[in-house]
Amino acid sequence: MQNGMLPRAPSGQLGDRAMGAAVMRWGCFTKLAVAMWLATHAAAYAGLPRLLSYQAKNHIGDNATVCGLVVSTELVESSPRSPTFLDLDHPRPHQPFTIVIWGDHRAEFGTPEVALANRRVCVTGMIQDFRGTPEIIATDPSQIRAQ
Numbered sequence: 001m002q003n004g005m006l007p008r009a010p011s012g013q014l015g016d017r018a019m020g021a022a023v024m025r026w027g028c029f030t031k032l033a034v035a036m037w038l039a040t041h042a043a044a045y046a047g048l049p050r051l052l053s054y055q056a057k058n059h060i061g062d063n064a065t066v067c068g069l070v071v072s073t074e075l076v077e078s079s080p081r082s083p084t085f086l087d088l089d090h091p092r093p094h095q096p097f098t099i100v101i102w103g104d105h106r107a108e109f110g111t112p113e114v115a116l117a118n119r120r121v122c123v124t125g126m127i128q129d130f131r132g133t134p135e136i137i138a139t140d141p142s143q144i145r146a147q
Contacts, residue, residue: 048063048064048065048124049062049064049065050064050065050067050122051064051065051066051067052066052067052068052089053066053067053068053088053089053095053096053097054089054096054097056096056097056127056134057096057129057134059127059134060127060128060129060134061126061127061128062126062127063124063125063126063127064124064125064127065122065123065124066088066097066122066123066124066127066134066136067088067120067121067122067123067147068088068089068096068097068120068121069088069089069118069119069120069121070086070087070088070099070116070117070118070119070120070121071087071088071089071090071091071095071118072085072087072091072092072095073085073086073087073112073113073114073116073117074087074092074113075113077103081102081103081104082102082103082106083100083101083102083103084100084101084103084106084109084112084113085098085099085100086098086099086100086101086112086113086116086121088121095133096133096134097133097134097135097136098130098133098134098135099121099123099135099136099138099144100130100135100136100137100138101137101138101139102137102139105138105139105140108140108141109138109141109144112144115146116144116146119146119147120146120147121144121145121146121147122144122145122147123136123138123143123144123145124136124143125137125138125143
């Protein structure tokens, strides 16, 4: 020990090797975590039909992925549940499909009426009918993917 300093392994020996092994383990862990997330996410949507917005009306009650262009959006703050409506492919009142985000889940989505306007999206969930228009109620941002 010289001048109160701890002895150091010469460069390229134990110190560098241990550091390299730790970095390699961390890199392997990260890759494994990402792979597991992708596998889980893919399994959740595996086997679900992928539909265009106008096809959804024939799949009421089915779990599916519905895709289209968000052409009109509306946040109805005056309504009791403050819904956000994202209409695909044709504006209201002639929309073939609507994505609904209720106010109690809205914070998780940010401002979808701005972020998703004029974007092609796919939404996954149970297709329901509301007054003749098919819809999926999105409760989690992972249900909606911008293309």
